[in-house]
Amino acid sequence: MKSVLTRDASERNDRRAANLRTAATLGSIALLFFVGIVAAQYSGSATVGIGAVGLAILAFLAVALWRNLRK
Amino acid sequence: MSSIPHDHAAGHDAHAHVPSGIMRWITTTNHKDIGTLYLWFSMIMFLAGGVLALTIRTELFQPGLQIVDPEFFNSLTTLHGLIMVFGAIMPAAVGFANWQIPLMIGAPDMAFARMNNWSFWLLPFAAALLIASFFVPGGAAAGGWTLYAPLSVQAGMGLDFTIFAVHILGASSIMGAINIITTILNLRAPGMTLMKMPLFVWTWLITAYLLIAVMPVLAGAVTMLLTDRHFGTSFFNAAGGGDPVLFQHIFWFFGHPEVYIMILPAFGIVSTIIPAFSRKPLFGYASMVYATSSIAILSFIVWAHHMFTVGMPAAGQLFFMYATMLIAVPTGVKVFNWVATMWRGSLTFETPMLFAIGFIFLFTMGGFTGLVLSITPVDIQLQDTYYVVAHFHYVLVAGSLFAFFGGVYYWLPKWSGRMYDETLGKWHFWLSMIFFNVTFFPMHFLGLAGMPRRIPDYATQFTDWNMVASIGAFGFGLSQLVFLYTVLKAMRSGPKASARPWEGADTLEWTLPSPAPYHTFETPPHVG
Numbered sequence: 001m002k003s004v005l006t007r008d009a010s011e012r013n014d015r016r017a018a019n020l021r022t023a024a025t026l027g028s029i030a031l032l033f034f035v036g037i038v039a040a041q042y043s044g045s046a047t048v049g050i051g052a053v054g055l056a057i058l059a060f061l062a063v064a065l066w067r068n069l070r071k
Numbered sequence: 072m073s074s075i076p077h078d079h080a081a082g083h084d085a086h087a088h089v090p091s092g093i094m095r096w097i098t099t100t101n102h103k104d105i106g107t108l109y110l111w112f113s114m115i116m117f118l119a120g121g122v123l124a125l126t127i128r129t130e131l132f133q134p135g136l137q138i139v140d141p142e143f144f145n146s147l148t149t150l151h152g153l154i155m156v157f158g159a160i161m162p163a164a165v166g167f168a169n170w171q172i173p174l175m176i177g178a179p180d181m182a183f184a185r186m187n188n189w190s191f192w193l194l195p196f197a198a199a200l201l202i203a204s205f206f207v208p209g210g211a212a213a214g215g216w217t218l219y220a221p222l223s224v225q226a227g228m229g230l231d232f233t234i235f236a237v238h239i240l241g242a243s244s245i246m247g248a249i250n251i252i253t254t255i256l257n258l259r260a261p262g263m264t265l266m267k268m269p270l271f272v273w274t275w276l277i278t279a280y281l282l283i284a285v286m287p288v289l290a291g292a293v294t295m296l297l298t299d300r301h302f303g304t305s306f307f308n309a310a311g312g313g314d315p316v317l318f319q320h321i322f323w324f325f326g327h328p329e330v331y332i333m334i335l336p337a338f339g340i341v342s343t344i345i346p347a348f349s350r351k352p353l354f355g356y357a358s359m360v361y362a363t364s365s366i367a368i369l370s371f372i373v374w375a376h377h378m379f380t381v382g383m384p385a386a387g388q389l390f391f392m393y394a395t396m397l398i399a400v401p402t403g404v405k406v407f408n409w410v411a412t413m414w415r416g417s418l419t420f421e422t423p424m425l426f427a428i429g430f431i432f433l434f435t436m437g438g439f440t441g442l443v444l445s446i447t448p449v450d451i452q453l454q455d456t457y458y459v460v461a462h463f464h465y466v467l468v469a470g471s472l473f474a475f476f477g478g479v480y481y482w483l484p485k486w487s488g489r490m491y492d493e494t495l496g497k498w499h500f501w502l503s504m505i506f507f508n509v510t511f512f513p514m515h516f517l518g519l520a521g522m523p524r525r526i527p528d529y530a531t532q533f534t535d536w537n538m539v540a541s542i543g544a545f546g547f548g549l550s551q552l553v554f555l556y557t558v559l560k561a562m563r564s565g566p567k568a569s570a571r572p573w574e575g576a577d578t579l580e581w582t583l584p585s586p587a588p589y590h591t592f593e594t595p596p597h598v599g
Contacts (some may be wrong), residue, residue: 015257019182022253026283030245034287037321038294041306 025060032056089589097192100184101589102169107486108191109166110479114555116158116198121548123151128510128544130527131537144527145213146229150201152216153233156333157240158198160467163475164336165190165247168275170486172251174580174587175269177260177596182253183246190246197239204232215525217326220307220318224299231300234293241290248282251275260579262598266360269578270353273360274339277367281328281335284371289325292318316381323374331370333467334434335363337474338405341427344477345409347575348424349416355408362401362408369398379447380454388447395445399438406435421573422496426477429504430470437465440515455525458518464511476503476554483558484572488586489565495557502550509543 032052040049090099099105127147130139139147169187173180181187204211209227212218218237223230255276259268268276295306296318305311307318346353353359375383375391383391409431418424440462444450453459476499484490513536522533529537571581579598583591 018257019253022256023183023249026249026252027245030249030283030287032287033284034291034294037288037291041291041295041317041321042304 028056028060098188100180100188102173102181102184102187103486103587103589105181105187105191106166106169106171109162109169109194112191112194112198113159113161113163113166116154116162117551119202120151120154120159121551123147123154125544125548127151128541131529132541133538134529134531134534136528139527141527142210142213145215145525146205146211148525149212149215150205153201153212153236154198155467156216156329157237158194158201160333160471160475161240161244162194164275164278164333164471165244167271167336167340167475167478167482168247168251171482171580172254172272172275173258174485174583174591175272175578176255176258176263177579177592177598178254178258179591179593179595181250182258183250186246187250190243190250193239193243197236197243200232200236200239204229204236207232217319217322218293218296219322220296220299221309221313221315223296224308231297234297237293238290241286244282244286248279248286251279252283255279260592260595260598266357267598269339270342270356270359270363271336271339274335274342274363277363278332278335281332281367281370285325285328285332288321289329292321292325295321316378319378319381320374323377324371326377327374328367328370330463330466331366333471335367337430337471338363340474340478340481341409341430342405343578344423344427344481345412347481347573347577348419348421348427349413350418350575351412351416353408354411354414355404358404359408362404365401366398369394369401373398376445376450379450392445392447396442399442402438406431406438417575421480422491422493422500423477423481423573425497425500426473426480429500430473430477433465433469433473433504433507437462437470440465453518455523456518457514457522457524460524461511461514461518464514468511469507473503476500479558481573482580483561484568485580485583485585485587487562487565488568489561490568490572491557491561491565495553495560499550499553499557502553503547506543506546506550510540510547511543513537513539513543 036049036052036056039052040046089095096104096108099108126139127144130137130144169181172178201211207228209229211229212223212226212233213229214222214226218230218233255268255272265273295304298304299306299308299313305313307313307315309315342353342359373391373395375387376395379388379391409427420428440458444453444459444462480491480496517533517536517540520533522529568585570584572585573581579596580587582596
C-alpha cells in the first residue's frame with residue numbers, strides 16, 4: 001500500500017501533468033490562430049487559412065486518439 | 072449553484088507567514104496578492120484614462136478650439152479608448168478572477184502561480200509604452216483605438232509603441248486566460264461539478280475561451296500592420312496590392328468578442344450580487360449558463376455590423392443585421408432572470424445591490440441602442456456619430472464599470488476584513504448614476520442630430536448638449552474620488568467584517584474568515 005506522502009506526491013504530479021496538458025492545448029490553439037491568420041493573408045489564399053485550421057483539428061484528434069490508445 | 076454545507080475553516084492557516092515589503096509584490100505567486108495588484112493597476116489606469124476623457128470634454132465644452140490642437144485631440148480619443156479597454160476594464164476583470172475564482176471553486180491557488188505573476192507584471196510595461204508614446208516625435212497614435220489601416224500605416228513612431236503595447240497586453244491576456252481555464256477545469260473542489268459552479272466562474276470560463284480565440288487574431292493584425300510599416304509588406308496597402316478593408320475585418324473579428332470579454336465577467340458579478348441581496352437562488356441558473364455561451368458563440372458572427380458603411384453585398388448586410396439582433400435573445404434571457412430573481416425576494420439595497428440594479432437598468436438601455444444600431448439603414452445614418460459613443464458608454468461604463476464597483480463593495484469585506492462606509496457607498500452610487508446619465512444621455516440627441524465623433528470642434532447647434540455632457544463628465548470624474556476615498560477609508564479604519572457580512576451570500580468564499588487567510592483551501596472542501 002502506498003504511504004500517504006507518496007500518494008500526495010503522486011496526486012500532485014498527476015495534477016501538474018494534467019495542468020500542463022490543458023495549458024499546452026490552449027497555447028497551441030492561440031499559436032495556431034496567430035500563425036494561421038498571418039499565413040493566410042501572406043499567401044493571399046483562403047485555402048491556406050482553412051487548411052491550417054483543418055490540419056490542426058486533425059492533429060488534435062490524432063494526439064487525442066494516440067493518448068487514448070496508449071492507455 | 073453550489074451551496075455551503077456548513078461553516079468550516081479546514082485547511083486554512085490564518086497564522087501562515089505572509090511576506091512583506093516591496094519584494095512581496097514583485098515576486099508574489101499568491102492569487103490574492105496578484106488579484107490586488109490587478110485591481111490597483113486598473114484603478115490607476117482608470118484615473119489616467121479619466122484624465123484624458125476630461126481633457127476631451129473640456130475641449131468640447133464649447134465650439135472652436137480651446138485648449139488642445141486637433142492632432143493631439145485625436146491622440147486623446149485614441150489613448151482614452153486603449154487605456155480604458157486594455158488598461159482599466161480588462162485588468163479589473165482579471166483582478167476579480169484572480170481573487171475570486173480559487174476561492175469560489177475551493178482551489179488553493181491558480182494552476183500556474185508563477186505564470187500568473189508574469190501575466191500581471193507585463194502590464195505596467197505595456198502601460199508605460201502607451202503613455203510614453205505621447206512624448207515621442209509625432210506624438211501618440213491618433214487614428215482611434217481601432218488603429219485602422221492604411222491610415223495607421225502612415226502614422227509616426229507612437230503607433231509602433233502602441234503595437235508593441237498591444238502585443239504585450241495580448242500575451243498577458245492569453246497567459247491569464249490559459250491559467251483561468253486550467254484552474255477551473257482541473258482544480259475544482261470535490262463535488263463541485265461544472266453545473267454547480269457559481270455563475271461568476273462560468274462567465275469567466277467562457278470569457279477565457281473568447282480571449283484564447285481572439286487575442287491571437289488581434290496580435291496577427293498588428294503584426295501585419297508592423298510589417299507593412301517597416302518590412303515592405305502590403306497586407307493593407309492598396310498601392311502594393313493589399314486590401315485596406317481587410318484590417319477592419321480582422322480587427323472587428325477580435326473587436327466584437329472583445330466587447331463580451333469586457334461584459335461577461337460583469338454579468339457574473341451581477342449574477343452573484345442579485346441573489347445575495349434578494350435572499351433567493353438565482354432564477355434559471357442553467358439558462359444563464361446557456362445564454363452566456365450563446366452570447367459568446369454569436370459574438371463571432373456579427374463583426375461586420377461595425378462596417379456597414381464600408382460597403383458589402385445586401386445578403387451580407389442582412390446576415391450581419393439579423394445575427395446581431397439574435398444576440399438580444401440570450402441577453403434578454405439574462406435580464407429576465409435577474410429581474411425574476413428579485414421578484415418576491417426579500418430585497419435590501421446595500422451599495423453592491425444598488426450598483427447591480429443600476430447595471431441592469433442602464434445596460435439594458437445600452438442594449439436597446441445597440442439593437443437600433445444593428446438595423447443596417449439606421450446604422451448607415453448613425454455611423455461615427457455621438458449616438459454610437461452614447462451606446463458603447465452605456466454598455467461599458469454603466470455595464471462593466473458599475474458591475475465592477477458593485478463587486479468591489481460586495482467582496483471588499485472578504486478581501487480586507489473591513490466594512491466600507493455604507494453612506495459613502497450610496498453617495499458614490501447616486502452621484503455616479505446621476506452624472507453618468509447627465510454625461511452620456513445627451514450624446515444620443517447629439518448623435519441623432521448628426522454630430523460626428525472624434526472631432527475637437529463642432530457646429531454651434533450642438534453647443535448646449537455638449538456643455539451639459541461636459542459638466543456631467545466632471546461630476547462623474549469627481550464622483551470616482553468618493554469611491555477611492557471610501558475604499559481607502561475602509562481598508563485603514565473600517566469596522567471589522569464578519570466571515571459572512573451578507574446573509575444571502577452562499578458561495579464558498581464566505582465559509583472563510585474575513586479577511587481571507589493568505590493560504591486557503593490547502594485541503595479542498597467537499598461541496599454538497
